[in-house]
Amino acid sequence: MYNPNERVVQVAVIGAGVAGLKAASTLVNKLGDAQVVVLEAQDRLGGRILTDTTSSKLGLNYDLGAAWFHDSLTNPVLKEALEEEDKSVFDFEKDAYFDDKDTQFFSSDHDGPIDVASLKINRVSEDLEKFIELYFVESLEVPDSSLEEVNSKFFEKYGKFLTDEQRHYCRNIIRHYELWYGITWDLISGKHAIMDHNGRNLLNKNGYKFLIEKLTSNIPSQSVYTEQQVVSIDRKNKVHDKKVLIQTKQGLRIYCDYIVVTVPQSVLQLKSASEYGITWNPPLPSNITSALESIHFGALGKVIFEFDEVWWDPEEDRFDILADITPGFVASQEIKSPPVPFSYPAFVVNFASVHKEKNLPGGSLVVLTQSPLTQYLESSPASEAWKFYKPMLAKLALPGKNITEPINIIKTNWTNNPYIRGSYAALHTDDDPSELIIQLSGEFDGCGLIDKNIRFAGEHTISDGAGCVHGAYMSGLREADWIINDLSDSISNI
Ligand SMILES: Cc1cc2nc3c(=O)[nH]c(=O)nc-3n(C[C@H](O)[C@H](O)[C@H](O)COP(=O)(O)OP(=O)(O)OC[C@H]3O[C@@H](n4cnc5c(N)ncnc54)[C@H](O)[C@@H]3O)c2cc1C
Structure with a gap:
């Protein structure tokens, strides 16, 4: 008898982010849509791709998650998007923006941009980065240490x-x-x-939503289940002659031969007793x-300030605001009361410059x-973000212009989203960048699960990108x- 809470298929994909x-x-292209289902806990598709098309008072789209194509010389997603004949997917002429200008630097004790060129700040920065690379390459025995510690070693050795001025401004420039x-x-x-990059960063000004729209265009809606939080995976199932039974909190049961688990590492890490x-x-x-x-797992977030007037330089596309040097300050410590401005560095993207051609009635x-x-x-009212950043952003004001109050503040909420829990995998001191990839990518013999029909995908399972x-x-x-490939092998073996 037909049971709406049951499906029997060949493959179930858990998580509807870009990997899933x-x-x-x-x-679906290969097996047909009757054989594939996607289970997503949230009420929307895209995961950490989320283009906000409604909150802006300036009529802009903002990517609250991924925004940039990194490694633009080798990025396969970009390459495919540019090969599309349908320009509604990604119109390069109209929508592409390269971050091709050096950033301007600001600090609490200096009015206006720091004269990076004549102080040769970028040259010192390059030396510092090279020192950090060489420090660990010198011998495999050199134990890992934090970026803060190895930065101090550079100044001990080469500060002279x-x-x-270079010592002053570069002391914590690496915090970017x-x-x-x-x-x-x-x-x-x-x-x-x-990091070494294969090319500049490129922004699609319309937002990354195009990718989710493109990927879902051939998946029928009856194959995609939203608001279905997977709570258990039984990989020794025998019912319906399928090896795997997946159950969701909402009562759906999927019987299948293969699964692709794409939930973030932050979710995979949770104990089964956790909600x-x-x-x-x-x-x-x-x-x-x-x-x-x-x-x-890191916690990158964004705060977007919209203004009805552009009081900063509309031509420069990015600004780095240096943090103050505060001896004894432990940057990673949980924040319990309003943080002091300039205690964390800020990186600011100037959307007045990015969207220059639009002649907006303001900027962001x-x-x-x-x-x-x-x-x-993310856990405080938007006014807290303005309180923290206002004195820092005031440094960007052009001579003769005053900083104005924002007309709109948009914030991300990734750390409070129980299905994401932060931003993406991040390496702390002594972390191993390859072990998780070795165990989950399925590319290494003798690693991972014995049941090869259980597959893993997602940003945490791959080294390139x-x-x-x-x-x-x-x-x-x-x-x-x-x-x-496995299915075609088993068919040809019969
Ligand atoms: C603020 C921010 C900025 C970023 N900027 C960039 C950038 O500029 N460029 C770039 O390339 N990358 C960027 N990234 C990273 C990029 O967004 C991710 O690497 C990528 O989107 C991850 O895709 P994924 O499919 O691996 O995971 P996700 O997109 O997280 O997909 C996993 C899905 O699993 C779902 N899920 C979780 N638990 C369950 C469950 N129990 N049952 C069912 N479903 C579940 C989640 O809801 C989610 O939809 C950024 C990320 C953030 C947060």
Whole structure:
């Protein structure tokens, strides 16, 4: 008898972020839509891709999660988007924006932008980054230490090469990495901090939503179940001749041969007793549970301030506001009372410059936030964000212009979202960047689960593009291809 709470299929994909949707869309193409279902706990698709098209008072779209195509020379998502004939997917001429200007730097003790060029700040910054790389390359025996500690070592050793001003402004310039990883410099692994990029960053001014729309275009709505929180995965099931039974909190039961688990690492890590954890039967083996502990999860967030007047430089596209040097300040400590402005660095993207051609009746500044500031601001009224950033943003005011009050403040809420719980995988000191990938990517013999029909995808399961949209996308493709291949092998073996 037909039971609306039951489905029997070949493949179930858990999580409808970019990894899950790429896997599902590839599988639907090959196996047909009757054989694939997607289970998503939230009431919307996209996961950490979320383009806000309604909150702006200036008529702009804001990506509250991923916004940039990183590694634009090699980014496969960008490459495919540009190959699309249908320009409504991504119109490069109209919507692409490269962050091709050096950032301006500001500090609490200086009015206007710091003269980076004549003080040769960028040259010192390059030396500092090279020092950090060389420090750990010198010997494999060098233990990991935090970015803050290895930064101090540079100044101990080479501070004498610098001018007073260089020493002053560069002392904690390396903290801008906090706005990449979403964690503070006293936690960031020095060994893994410095990044090499394959090309500039590119923004689709319309937002990343195009990717979710593209990926869902061939998945019929009856194959996608939203508001279905997976609570258990039984991988020794025998009912309906299927190896796996998935159950959701809302009472749905899916029987299938293969699953692709794409929930964030922050969710996979939860104990089964937790309200949002998944109970595995039999439990996940210790090689996987300990790999899940070998890496942390960051908390990058955003606060967007909209103004009816542009009182900052409309031409510069990004601003770095340096944090003050406060001896004894532990940046990662939980924030319990309003934080002091300039205690955390800010990275600001100038949307007045990004959307220059629109002649907007104002402009906006998109400010990135790091843990523990993200948790504090996401749990506080928007006015707290303005209180913290106002004195910092005031530094951007052009001569003769005064900072004005925002007409609108938009904030992210990733740390309070129980199905995301932060931003993406981040390496603390002594974390292992490869163990989780080895255990979950399915690419290494003798690792992961014995049941090869249980697959994992997501930004935390891949090294090329780790933490990024294109990494998540390629991991979804990897798993869909593996299943298609496995199915064709078993058909040809009959
Ligand atoms: C603020 C911020 C800025 C970022 N900026 C960039 C950027 O500029 N460029 C870039 O490339 N990347 C960026 N990223 C990272 C990028 O967004 C992610 O790497 C990528 O979107 C992750 O995709 P995913 O499919 O692995 O995971 P997700 O998108 O998180 O998908 C997992 C899905 O699983 C669902 N789920 C969780 N638990 C359950 C359950 N029990 N049952 C069913 N479903 C469940 C979740 O709701 C979610 O929809 C940013 C992220 C954040 C938060």
